[in-house]
Amino acid sequence: MTQTSSADQQPGSVQHEMLHERMSQSVQTHGFFAAWRAHLPDIARHHRDGGSVAHAPLWRWMQRDPAMRAHIDELTARALTAEVASPSEVAGDSQSHRTFIDRLRHRLRRAAEDFPAVREAGGRPIRCLRAEPFRNWGLTVAHTPALTFLPRTKAGLCNLVRWARAEGKTVRAAGYRHTWSDLYSAPGQVLVSMLPLDVVETLPAPEPDIDAASEFQGIELVGAVVENGVTKALCKIGAGTTNEQFRRWCLAEQGGRWQWTLPLNVVMVEITYGGSNASISHGAGWRNATLSDLVHAIEFVNANGELQIVDDPAQLRCAAGCFGLLGVVTALTLKLDPMTYAVMQPLRKPIGLMIPPPPGAVVPPQIDMRGVTPADLDAAWQEFVRHCEEDYYAEWFWFPYQHDGWINCWKNNGARADAVDYPDARTASHQAMEEYLGELVCATLFKLLPGRVQAELFAANAMATMPVDTTIVTPLIDALHFRRGIQNMRVLSAEFEIPLPPRAGDPGRPDWEICRRAWWAVLRNVYGRRDAPMRITLEMRVMAGSNVLMAPQAGNALGTCSIEVITNLDTPAVEWNAFVQDLLDEWDSYTDAAGNRLNVRPHWAKQWQGLTMRGRPIVEHLKRTAYRDTLAEFGRQMRAIAVAGGYTLAEVRQLFSNPLLDEIFGDVLQGEL
Secondary structure (H helix, E strand, O other), X not given: OOOOOOHHHOOHHHHHHHHHHHHHHXXXXXXXXXXXXHHHHHHHHHHHOOOOOOHHHHHHHHHOOHHHHXXXXXXXXXXXXXXXXOHHXXXXXXXXXXXXXXXXXXXXXXXXXXXXXXXXXXXXXXXXXXOOOEEOOOOOOXXXXXXXXXXXXXXXXXXXXXXXXXXXXXXXXXXXXXXXXXXXXXOXXXXXXXXOHHHHHOOXXXXXXXXXXXXXXXXXXXXXXXXOOEEEEEEEEEOOOEHHHHHHHHXXXXXXXXXXXXXXXXXXXXXXXXXXXXXXXXXXXXXOOEHHHHEEEEEEEOOOOOEEEEOOHHHHHHHOXXXXXXXXXXXXXXXXXXXXXXXXXXXXEEHHHXXXXXXXXXXXXXXXXXXXXXXXXXHHHHXXXXXXXHOOEOEEEEOOOXXXXXXXXXXXXXOHHHXXXXXXXXXXXXXXXXXXXXXXXXXXXXXXXXXXXXXXXXXXXHHHHOXXXXXXXXXXXXXXXXXXXXXXXXXXXXXXXXXXOEEOOEEEEEOOHHHHHHHHHHHHHHHHOOOOOOOOEEEEEEEOOEOOOOOOOXXXXXXXXXXXXXXXXXXXXXXXXXXXXXXXXXXXXXXXOOOOEOOOXXXXXXXXXXXXXXXXXXXXXXXXXXXXXXXXXXXXXXXXXXXXXXXXXXXXXXXXXXXXXXHHHHHHHOOOO
């Protein structure tokens, strides 16, 4: 039986006072940071269960720690006074998370209504919300569609597209809304939500099972195909199915029974397959391409309001990564590998030896290289290259200002008999709560701290929670999703894909020097700035190229360096944008051994709008340089698909585009390329 303390049984106001007293005493004894770490679970439970953690109590706790006052003095006095004097004006502090969710659900239940002009299969009116404000997960996109529809059947979605076509409305779909760039619907147009809105909005994130009543969720084995002598399963997955639902299916007796897995995926489990496919998302590992490269067939509602399937290999190079331009995707048939077992051996290493600096590079003085010999650097470099070339999965993290980094590189040669479900239910729940605590910290404590302190505090806690010095044998599908609950903490992210050029004197092998040059460019930038624009992490992965036309990895015959910087939502936009632009300018200056500039391109789903490349707005660069040759072939395949479906590209543009996509693909959809 679970034991409950007397304090936990107290009414909210009494429990709040007891928590405040415990925290105050702990601060006086151990200092603010130690007390905060010790009592963070209690604070989170109190907040989740109906309490309130306002800025004023946090301020009083911080005041009790003399060492903390030095940090507080760095804040603008006016901003600090406003926060402390008027904490009730801060919406996030005036109500608990649970109250917010209860109000959200009540509002959605009240606002959703039948829309008699559009019918589901069986004749029931489709449900919708009128003028429901939209915001994406990263809070970089906000607008108000005229109508947000919640279809349950493919027939209903077909009817909706026909209605929108007659009404002159555009239609675009969204899942968990994890794309930071503006690939969504437009103001005054139609949004289709592939998930219930309370699932999308709720934090901590729920993990619903597959909804059998929705025709957009489901997993079904539909055949097999042989590639390179390996039999792979063909698996039809509903576009509204989530990574977590598929992960469970892989391990369930009623599902995959530990027999099949995706060979790659993003880490996050709170993502739909329709969303990750539309933006050409990817995982890690030098031999692994993108999720869109795994598509064997794609089903969507086209511009005629009819279901259409594309399975021609040439057309799939376009359709498997086309940002929803062909229509609303309803299902994907993906190629699954036989289950293998990862042998995870996460490491913590000094930053100077994790990925050693390029020869002759200036190392920031804050990075301790004392005692490091040339032999040490050479051995570290050879180890890095081995990880890149020999490991199935290869990924490196640096949490800002930490002396050590975290290495997540592993082979998938483990034995089934040694494998365990990782993280197990308890660890996964703990990880999800840690992410949610991070969200609460950013919404409360971090608003009172300078950016550098925010970064250092988060980084220290992150490094303390990452597994090290252990061996974990687990099904590949678990290893791909080694961190759970990422949905619970909103962040900002910018990611760029850098081609690996051929090695001078050995053109059949990649020049891995590009990776460490890109990595150390971030370290130098972070340590050389007075501000602190990167407050979460630097992450670098190596991966393959791609056969998908609009993939930023397309054409990278020797592989790709995928490098990403992440910060919290408290980071001032001017600092973050300047930081990302500085990095992009550096990375885009790289050349191969012959002096040819590398074709560096952004991850479509991350933050890149508003940047410049080579002196031009980035959209112009993507159209005129980065994808110049590709766009023509993309247009040819789009036309072939449209002809097969009995509609035109002009009709595609009128129904399924948006302002950003018009900027990039307008000429293609008008037949001018």
